[in-house]
Amino acid sequence: MQINAKRVAVVTGASSGFGAAVARKLAQQGWYCVLVARRRDRLEEVARETGGEIEVCDVTERDDVYAMAERIAARHDAIQLLVNNAGMPGRGGFLDIEPERIEQVVRTNYLGNVWVLLSLVPLLEAGAPSHVVSVASVAGVIAGGAGGPYTASKHAQVVFSRSMASELAPKGIRVHTLKPGFAETEGFPQDRFLGNPISRRIVLSEDQVADAILRIVRRNRREMFLPKIYAPPAMLYGLMPNTVSRLLGWQTRKRDEAFRGEQA
Ligand SMILES: NC(=O)c1ccc[n+]([C@@H]2O[C@H](COP(=O)([O-])OP(=O)(O)OC[C@H]3O[C@@H](n4cnc5c(N)ncnc54)[C@H](OP(=O)(O)O)[C@@H]3O)[C@@H](O)[C@H]2O)c1
Structure with missing residues (x-):
């Protein structure tokens, strides 16, 4: 039985960063938000601000995700929006990063996205026309420099989203892929740039x-870069991946060396 007459949004990664920020904005626009993440205390804080409800869930655990979807279905007949946003960084060179971290990055950024969407398709279909926003990254379409495992997880997320946009369209579910550049958040501090x-x-x-x-939902756009300035390099990368990767690798090495020099 539906517990409220509002439009219902499920936001993953809602305990900080983009997820918490979008939940606040959705609540201001009259949405009822189901806030998903692992840290209960942080979710409760956002829920107090937004008037929504919380679901403590690790998106890498498929059974937990399905149990969460069942609990949501017991409270809501349908959902109209899923913001598939939970994610983690995987910074550092491939040879420096722990293998466990590589596994966790893939399980969170790619498979977490898959399990959450799969488990909520019935509720999204019931809420059609409904929307899914997959928060990917510019790293989902351009590779170069360090951070290979993160980049690979975001590439997987982007191509999965693209396929889902076609496969779920007949069900009235529109899938959008947002590709933001660098942003200052708890998990992704940007000291090097700031x-x-x-x-x-x-x-x-x-x-x-x-x-x-x-905006991507309002304009019904399949994909969007933020800011738009990333679109031309992404097109160039599509045409000349090796050249652009080499350039990016060189530039990243230079920036990292300069940053280490400043820190020393
Ligand atoms: N910031 C950037 O520069 C940037 C750029 C492009 C794309 N992105 C992407 O944007 C998304 C949001 O990142 P953000 O910058 O807002 O970072 P953030 O502030 O660190 O937020 C990450 C969120 O994901 C949740 N999360 C992580 N692992 C999880 C898991 N296993 N199960 C459930 N929830 C999990 C975290 O909550 P708990 O720890 O409480 O579980 C947190 O709420 C990520 O997908 C990231 O890859 C970020």
Whole structure:
């Protein structure tokens, strides 16, 4: 039985960053939010602000995700929006990062996205026309420099979202893929850019990304870069992946060396 007459949104990764910011904006627009993440205390804080409800769930655990979907279905007949946003960084060179971390990055950023969507398809279909926003990354379409495991997980997320956009369209579920650039959040601190007056301009705020999540739905766009400036390099990368990767690798190495020099 439906417990409220409002439109219902499920937001994963709602305990901080983009997820918490978009939940606040959705609540201001009259949505009822189901907030999903692992940290109960942080979810409760956001729920107090937004008036929504919480679901403590680790998106990497398929059984837990299905149990969560069942609990949501017991309270709501349908949902109209899923913001598939939970994710984690995997910074550092491939040879430095722990193998367990690589596994966790893939299980969270890619498979977590898959399990949450799969478990909620019946409720999204019941709420059709409904929307799914997959919060991927520019790293989902451009590879170069360090961070291979994260980049690979985001590439997987992007192609999965693209396929889902076609497969779920007949059910009235529209799947959108947002590809943000660097943003300052709890899990993704951007000290390397924020320390420099020029590079700090490219760093987005949580609110800018939250606004873009709402915009991609409002405009019914399948994919969007944030900011748009990433679109031309992504096109170039599509045409000349090796050249662009090499350039990016060189530039990243230079930036990292300069940053280490400043820290020393
Ligand atoms: N910030 C950036 O520069 C940037 C750029 C492009 C894309 N992105 C993507 O944007 C998304 C949101 O990141 P953010 O920047 O807002 O980072 P954030 O503040 O660290 O938020 C990450 C959220 O994901 C949740 N989460 C992580 N692992 C989880 C798990 N196993 N199960 C359930 N929830 C989990 C975290 O909650 P708990 O720890 O409480 O579980 C947290 O709420 C991620 O997918 C990230 O890859 C970020």
